Amino acid sequence: MDRTVDKRDAAAGPAPDGPDLAQPNRISHPLRPGRWLAAGVTALVLVWLGWTIAVNPNLHWDIVVDYQFDRVILEGLWVTIQLTVASMLIGVVLGVAVALMQTSSSRILRTGAMAYVWFFRGTPLLVQLIFWFNIALIFPEIGLGVPFGGPKLVTWETNTLVTGFVAALLGLSINEGAYMSEIVRAGLRAVDPGQQEAAAALGMSRSKIMRRVVLPQAMRIIVPPTGNQFISMLKTTSLVSVIAGADLLTVAQRLYLTNFEVIALLIVASIWYLVLTTVASVGQHHLERRFSRGFGGTVPGTLRGRIGRNLRFTGSAR
Amino acid sequence: MTAPMVRCQRLRKSFGRIEVLRGIDLVIERGQVVCVVGPSGSGKSTLLRCLNHLEEPQAGRVYVDGELIGYDERDGRLRPLPDARLRRQRESIGMVFQRFHLFPHRTALENVMEGLVAVKGVGTAEARKRAGDLLDRVGLADRAHHYPAQLSGGQQQRVAIARSLAMSPKLMLFDEPTSALDPELVGEVLEVMKDLAASGMTMVVVTHEMGFAREVGDHLVFMDDGLIIEQGPPREVLAAPRHERTRAFLSKVL
Ligand SMILES: Nc1ncnc2c1ncn2[C@@H]1O[C@H](COP(=O)(O)OP(=O)(O)OP(=O)(O)O)[C@@H](O)[C@H]1O
Ligand SMILES: [Mg+2]
Numbered sequence: 001m002d003r004t005v006d007k008r009d010a011a012a013g014p015a016p017d018g019p020d021l022a023q024p025n026r027i028s029h030p031l032r033p034g035r036w037l038a039a040g041v042t043a044l045v046l047v048w049l050g051w052t053i054a055v056n057p058n059l060h061w062d063i064v065v066d067y068q069f070d071r072v073i074l075e076g077l078w079v080t081i082q083l084t085v086a087s088m089l090i091g092v093v094l095g096v097a098v099a100l101m102q103t104s105s106s107r108i109l110r111t112g113a114m115a116y117v118w119f120f121r122g123t124p125l126l127v128q129l130i131f132w133f134n135i136a137l138i139f140p141e142i143g144l145g146v147p148f149g150g151p152k153l154v155t156w157e158t159n160t161l162v163t164g165f166v167a168a169l170l171g172l173s174i175n176e177g178a179y180m181s182e183i184v185r186a187g188l189r190a191v192d193p194g195q196q197e198a199a200a201a202l203g204m205s206r207s208k209i210m211r212r213v214v215l216p217q218a219m220r221i222i223v224p225p226t227g228n229q230f231i232s233m234l235k236t237t238s239l240v241s242v243i244a245g246a247d248l249l250t251v252a253q254r255l256y257l258t259n260f261e262v263i264a265l266l267i268v269a270s271i272w273y274l275v276l277t278t279v280a281s282v283g284q285h286h287l288e289r290r291f292s293r294g295f296g297g298t299v300p301g302t303l304r305g306r307i308g309r310n311l312r313f314t315g316s317a318r
Numbered sequence: 319m320t321a322p323m324v325r326c327q328r329l330r331k332s333f334g335r336i337e338v339l340r341g342i343d344l345v346i347e348r349g350q351v352v353c354v355v356g357p358s359g360s361g362k363s364t365l366l367r368c369l370n371h372l373e374e375p376q377a378g379r380v381y382v383d384g385e386l387i388g389y390d391e392r393d394g395r396l397r398p399l400p401d402a403r404l405r406r407q408r409e410s411i412g413m414v415f416q417r418f419h420l421f422p423h424r425t426a427l428e429n430v431m432e433g434l435v436a437v438k439g440v441g442t443a444e445a446r447k448r449a450g451d452l453l454d455r456v457g458l459a460d461r462a463h464h465y466p467a468q469l470s471g472g473q474q475q476r477v478a479i480a481r482s483l484a485m486s487p488k489l490m491l492f493d494e495p496t497s498a499l500d501p502e503l504v505g506e507v508l509e510v511m512k513d514l515a516a517s518g519m520t521m522v523v524v525t526h527e528m529g530f531a532r533e534v535g536d537h538l539v540f541m542d543d544g545l546i547i548e549q550g551p552p553r554e555v556l557a558a559p560r561h562e563r564t565r566a567f568l569s570k571v572l
Contacts, residue, residue: 198419198478201370201487202433203409205401212436216423294423294465 037115063264067269068253076251077272083168083237083247084276085258088230090173095180104183113181120178126239129171133243168240168247176233182223187218219291227284234276238269248272321384323348323352323489323506324369329378331364338364339375346537351521353531353552357540357567362524365541366491369522370411371404376504382411383420383488409437412482416551418474425451426477427462433485465535473478476510483514490514492523508534526571533558540564 037064051060067073101113121126136158145152162206191214199209252269256262324346326329331339338361346352354362367373368382372387376503387407389396405409420429430449434440440448456476475495482490490509496504508530515521515534520571525531532550533537538552540561548564549556556572559565 192419194415194417194419195421197372198413198415199432200372200423201413202481203405203407204391204433205405208436211513212432213421217421229345255500292426294467 017108048254058263059267060261060264060297061309063261064267064271066270067261070255070268072251072255073163073248073268073272075285076269079165079246080234080237080248080272081276082241083165083173083245084233086229087172087176087237088226088233089296090169091180091233094173094177095182095184096215098177098181099184099188100183103188106110112245117178117181120126121182123177125171125236126242128175129168129243132167132171133177135167138171164240164244164246167243168245170239172237173234173238175230179229180226183222183229184218187220188214190218190221205225216291222271223287224284227280227287230275230284231280234280235273238273320348321381323350323383323395323523325379325381326365326369329365329368329374329375329380331361331368339368340545342544342546344521344546344549346520349518349520350536351515351523351534352537352539353535354522354524354539355526355528355567356547360541361544362541364492366413366493366522366524369489369491370413371506372413382407395489405437406502407419408439409433409485410488411507412433412485412487412490414475414478414490414492414495415474416497417479418466418471418498420474421480422466422477424470425463425465426458426473428464429477430480430484433481434515436483441492449480449484452483453477455483455513456480463523466531470503471499472506475499475507479507479510479514488520490519492525494524494526496525496527528530528556528568528572540567542567 018076054061098113098116104110104113139158141155142158142161143152143155144203145154177230193211194207195217199213237245237247240247241253244250248269252265256265322345324344326342326344327341329339329344340367344352348456354365356362364373365456367383368371368375369387371380374388377454385407388399388404390399398404398561410550421432424432426492427446427449430452431442431445434445435442437459440540442555446528450462453462456479457543458473458480459471464473466477469477479495495511496507504527511523511530513535515528523530523535535552538549538555539546540555540559540563546560548559555564559568
């Protein structure tokens, strides 16, 4: 036999004493006793927690079940949803406007934007809410007309105009606008200035450059933190219970002040908050995928894959 | 007599205290391909960007097709053009960038459609058809639905050229269109530019590709330190540069 052929055979096929490279590698992973121990302890704690909660007689699960779909609770839930969606919408619009002001070439616009962010980020939301609720103490009447003390065309009594809901909406959305403007600004800054130049060289107007070129790309940066803001807003709305906002927490409190089932009703409310935030997380995931078009692979896998990975007890060895 | 396609007069531009263009005079005839060469920082990009008013010069005038760029001149005084008229001027001047600057959130086809739809107000169906034809012209009909990130550098630059051509410009500016490309991708872009030159397009090309300058260029401009040091037919300038600085530069790049 020819010797060169012999050599080639030895490289590709099984050598008499070497490993068979045509077969999949057999790798024996080392045992990791530390990880197994941690997993065991975690599982034990989870089971124990679930058990104590399930059998604890002080938790009145029957009351929880009774009130979970109570009409009053559902009305509060609806107010919470409305407040969250409306405040976020207004907050996002304000945020975009203020972010654009901040990047403007006019110093007055920039200063105004800065002052807004400075004030509303620098004072507690709770204080702002109480302030809006009591705005009638400063401005008993609100009117349309000539400013600086000129004649008024129409006037309204502030107390009829600014109800608990309106005060809540004002407080939440104006506060949110300050945070959103920072998020939007970071997004705008992340877009390559070359994009604006290319669009300008095509002859696009400034507003079209913003709408068609810059904002869609900034969205990729803006959407994830905005999703977080939304989820956080779902829970922040509970603050309006201090101004009789009629939201989920307010109605739960009203109920337990009459029937003293404090814990049960707080559980009812918490379950609803969890449901809302879970639904919002799913929505956020889909939005992120939508806005990462053309950027490829910034969202790690599908939602199901992500959940699956977290639920799998022992992942592939890393 | 018709006006030349481009006329720069005494063009000056500074950034802060640094004067980047120190009095540029340049005439480009219709259908000419002018190659601009010179060392880094000599002001080539700045000159190009003054031609479509992406930079505002401090002094001097730029005329394209006989029209003063960026300003209205009345009684010897200049006023900035209203936005809409400046946009009209830019529309007729295509620009291709070193780093392509394609819109990453749009496919190749959508990139080419963008100007038609957003600037010229062409309907989507018509824009799609025209954009498809242009992609075909730069040899990328089969990549129409790819996003820029899914294209090679050479393909991206060809899409960028098609995007500019979609506006039916009378003048095309190229700022080092092949400098960001791997060597084996340079040829396909130069080929497209060569075809464009053959079709009669007036082109200003900042480039380090001396082969292209010699073969396709009608005129070569050598810039150094904000001034045009030497200009003339590419073969002559490249074969027998008259100025010491041109010679020194060419000995480095050739
Ligand atoms: N926006 C700007 N602000 C400040 N300085 C600038 C700006 N743009 C350009 N310059 C400066 O102007 C000079 C000329 O720049 P320009 O980009 O026109 O050179 P160039 O000939 O194109 O160089 P290169 O071959 O490196 O692209 C450089 O010194 C640069 O630093
Ligand atoms: Mg340059």
